[in-house]
Amino acid sequence: MLSLTDIENAHKRIKPFIHNTPILSSQKLNEYLGHNIYFKAECLQKVGAFKARGGANTLLWLKEQGHDIKRVVANSSGNHAQAVAWAASQLGIPATIYMPTNVSKVKAQATAAYGAEVVYCENRQEADRKVAEAQEQPGVFWxxxxxxxxxxxGQGTAAYEAILELRAQGIDTIDAAFAPCGGGGAISGTHIATKGLCPEAKVIAxxxxxxxxxxxxxxxxxIVTLDQQPNTLADGAMTLAVGEITFDYLKKLDGMIEVDEPEIAYWTQWLSHLLKLHVEPTSAMTMEAVKRYLSDKTEKQNVLVILTGGNVDNGKMKAIWEEDYLSQVPSL
Structure with a gap:
C-alpha cells in the first residue's frame, strides 16, 4: 500500500508546475452549521481541477523511471483529459485523449486548447477500448x-498541502476530510495523506x-460495474466502475455517502454563493456528506473539504439552476 512518503515525493515532483491553491472558509456557512469547514479550492488549480496533480506526477514519474515517451493517451469525461493534455504540453510530449460524445463541451474544448488530439467516442465503453488499444503501440503510455x-x-497532494497549511495557521488537527468519489483517485489520495498526517481523522467520500x-x-x-454511463449532474463522477487499486483504499474509508440530484444542485448553488467561486457539482455534492457527518456531533469539528474542480458548461449550469435553492438556508 502507498504511504505518506509517496505523497510527499509526488508533491516534490509537481510543486514547480502546480498552484498551491488557497484554503477558504465561509463565516456564514460555519454559523449555519455550527462547525469549522475549510475548503481546499482546487477549482483554482491549473486546468481548473485537482486532476492536474495526478497527471503531472505520473508523467514526471515516468520520465524519472527513464521511459522514452513518444505519446501519452488518456480516456476521460473531462478534467483528467485537460490535466493530461496540460501536463504533456508542459513536457513537450504529444497527447491523444479519447472522450465520450456527451462530455462537457467546455472541458473538451479546453483539452484541445492545451494541444491534445481529441478523439470522440460513442460512449465511455468505446473510449476505454480505444485507449487500451492505443497503449499497445511502442512508446505510448496510458x-x-x-x-x-x-x-x-498526485491527487493526494491536495489534502497534504491543506493539512500542512492549516497547521501553519494554528489548526493542529482536523476531525474529518471529505472528497468526491468517481473512480476513487481523489478520495484514495486524500485517505493516504490524511491518515498519514492525522491518524485519528475520519475520511469520507x-x-x-x-x-x-x-x-x-x-x-x-x-467491484461492481454499471451497465451504462450514469445520468447525473456530477459529471466528474460518471465512471462505470472504480479501479482495483482505488478499491483497496475505498474499503478503508470511514464512510461513503450517496447523494441525490437535488442535493447536488442545492450545494452547488450554495457553495457558489457563499464562496464566490465557480464550483463543479461533483465537488459541491461532498457538502451533503459533510452535513450528514456533522448532524450528530456535539463538539465543534474542524472539517476539510477538497473542492475538486470548477469547470461547468452552460448546459450543466442551466440544469443546476432550474430550481432556486438559495431560499433554503443550510442547517443540520
Missing part, C-alpha cells in the same frame, strides 16, 4: 484517470446516487 498509483499520489458503483461495490465486497 495515464488512466484514477487506477494508477502515481495518479493517486461522496458519490452521486445515480452513479453509485462505488457504494454498491463496498456493499457487495467486490
Amino acid at each position: 495515464i488512466p484517470p484514477f487506477n494508477h498509483e502515481q495518479v493517486v499520489c 461522496a458519490e452521486p446516487l445515480a452513479g453509485n458503483d462505488a457504494a454498491q461495490s463496498l456493499r457487495c465486497g467486490e
